[in-house]
Amino acid sequence: MIAIEVLEKYGALKKSFDKSEIIFEEGNLPTHYYQIISGEIKMSNYNDDGREFIQGIFYKDQSFGEPPLFLNQNYPANAIAVENSEVLLLPKNKFMKLLEENPKVSIKIIENLAQRLYYKSVMAAEMSTQEPEHRVLKLIDHGIAYFNFKKEENGYLINFTRQQIGDLTGLRVETVIRTIKSLEKKGVLKIINRKVYR
Amino acid sequence: MIAIEVLEKYGALKKSFDKSEIIFEEGNLPTHYYQIISGEIKMSNYNDDGREFIQGIFYKDQSFGEPPLFLNQNYPANAIAVENSEVLLLPKNKFMKLLEENPKVSIKIIENLAQRLYYKSVMAAEMSTQEPEHRVLKLIDHGIAYFNFKKEENGYLINFTRQQIGDLTGLRVETVIRTIKSLEKKGVLKIINRKVYR
DNA sequence: CTTGTTTTATGATTTTAATCATAAATAGGA
DNA sequence: TCCTATTTATGATTAAAATCATAAAACAAG
Numbered sequence: 001m002i003a004i005e006v007l008e009k010y011g012a013l014k015k016s017f018d019k020s021e022i023i024f025e026e027g028n029l030p031t032h033y034y035q036i037i038s039g040e041i042k043m044s045n046y047n048d049d050g051r052e053f054i055q056g057i058f059y060k061d062q063s064f065g066e067p068p069l070f071l072n073q074n075y076p077a078n079a080i081a082v083e084n085s086e087v088l089l090l091p092k093n094k095f096m097k098l099l100e101e102n103p104k105v106s107i108k109i110i111e112n113l114a115q116r117l118y119y120k121s122v123m124a125a126e127m128s129t130q131e132p133e134h135r136v137l138k139l140i141d142h143g144i145a146y147f148n149f150k151k152e153e154n155g156y157l158i159n160f161t162r163q164q165i166g167d168l169t170g171l172r173v174e175t176v177i178r179t180i181k182s183l184e185k186k187g188v189l190k191i192i193n194r195k196v197y198r
Numbered sequence: 199m200i201a202i203e204v205l206e207k208y209g210a211l212k213k214s215f216d217k218s219e220i221i222f223e224e225g226n227l228p229t230h231y232y233q234i235i236s237g238e239i240k241m242s243n244y245n246d247d248g249r250e251f252i253q254g255i256f257y258k259d260q261s262f263g264e265p266p267l268f269l270n271q272n273y274p275a276n277a278i279a280v281e282n283s284e285v286l287l288l289p290k291n292k293f294m295k296l297l298e299e300n301p302k303v304s305i306k307i308i309e310n311l312a313q314r315l316y317y318k319s320v321m322a323a324e325m326s327t328q329e330p331e332h333r334v335l336k337l338i339d340h341g342i343a344y345f346n347f348k349k350e351e352n353g354y355l356i357n358f359t360r361q362q363i364g365d366l367t368g369l370r371v372e373t374v375i376r377t378i379k380s381l382e383k384k385g386v387l388k389i390i391n392r393k394v395y396r
Numbered sequence: 397c398t399t400g401t402t403t404t405a406t407g408a409t410t411t412t413a414a415t416c417a418t419a420a421a422t423a424g425g426a
Numbered sequence: 427t428c429c430t431a432t433t434t435a436t437g438a439t440t441a442a443a444a445t446c447a448t449a450a451a452a453c454a455a456g
Contacts, residue, residue: 045323045327047323047327047328048328051327052327053322053323053327055319055322055323066312067312067313067315067316068312070308070309070312071309071312071313071316073316076319076320077319099305100301103301103304106301106304106305106308107297107304110268110307110308110311111268111269113265113308113311113312113315114264114265114266114268114311115265115269116315117265117311117314117318118265118266118269118271118274120315120318120319121253121265121274121275121318122274123322124253124318124321124322125243125245125251125274125275127322127325127326127368128367128368129243129245129249129250129251129368130245130246131442131443132442132443161403161404162403162404162405163402163403163404169326170326170327171443171444172443172444172445173403173404174404174405174406174443174444175442175443175444177403177404177406178405178406178443181405193452194403194404194451329412329413330412330413359432359434360433360434360435361432361433361434369414370413370414370415371433371434372413372414372415372434372435372436373413373414375433375436376413376435376436379435392421392422392433
């Protein structure tokens, strides 16, 4: 998103997070801008009885957690490293200075937020009104464009577990497993030794 | 959001929409920035069997439909006037010029998008994992802060129909009616001649 | 290489909101 | 003011995904 040199110029520091390590927690006030150098970070909520909902998964060069930073509101979700990851942290006041002095960066931020809002709009409509097959397929097709699914000989490899797909679509693992099976039977995707291709 | 004089300086024109009139449709490419002068606009989707999902409801001084404008993507939803409304329209190229020449406006846009993303994050988590009572209550409490619910002697008047609440939360009217009844019985809100107060 | 954990898998049962049916109350328009 | 459409309301039934139970396969860690 923002060039690393620019971030470092304003005083950003690199920090490493082990797999499963928490980066920030729901309910806390934001203090930094976060941008991923390497690894994979998820933002998610846990409801009253421990069920997870994944707000989004972020990769190299992507930022996360800005909305509450701009609004001075508490984080609505947790950020957790899915893999060992390196993240650049820039304190809020320095980040705001960076923005003021680099109007082009503001445009980049706008485009990024717009992109995420677009994804949320599409998924919200799906999740509220559509049946499981529709939901899962929409997530997968969206993922091809926005998550880092890689094209292989059998199609795009959907490198999400069934559980992750469930947590992203609001479905249960068993339902996802059955849904994917049914989608395969209909020929819209392939399962090759348990991996899903589209 | 953006001062009317500034918008007009860049060539924005006022346009009136009658109740139920369509402002733009899902699938079309954005051409303008829209900001409400008066009235009420909803953005919503219709799924395969005609069921509606309301993405958001917007009032005086609010803008809508920017994400696809910034991304050059098709609108993911329709915009329809809920009441007779007046809207300022600014063509995309002039809007982009305005942004470039007024960095402070960019910050405003960022804050606005951040706000909407925050709402969507909260509602997405609710809609995917929580039971109807939780969902409806979250929408109402969110609405007190962000929709224009007005404080009256009995509390905040939730000026949504049961159907609208359903379309915003992904529930059916009957379920919303029963849920609201049950919430009243628990004492968390009031129903006074069919109107809901919180 | 062994062991513990995660992921995928399947069948049976239950729960819960959707659906269907019907109607009264209210609001809005002619 | 009357008529029509919308909104609220309630009961009965159904359908669909969640839940529960159980297990094999794959993977990761030591």
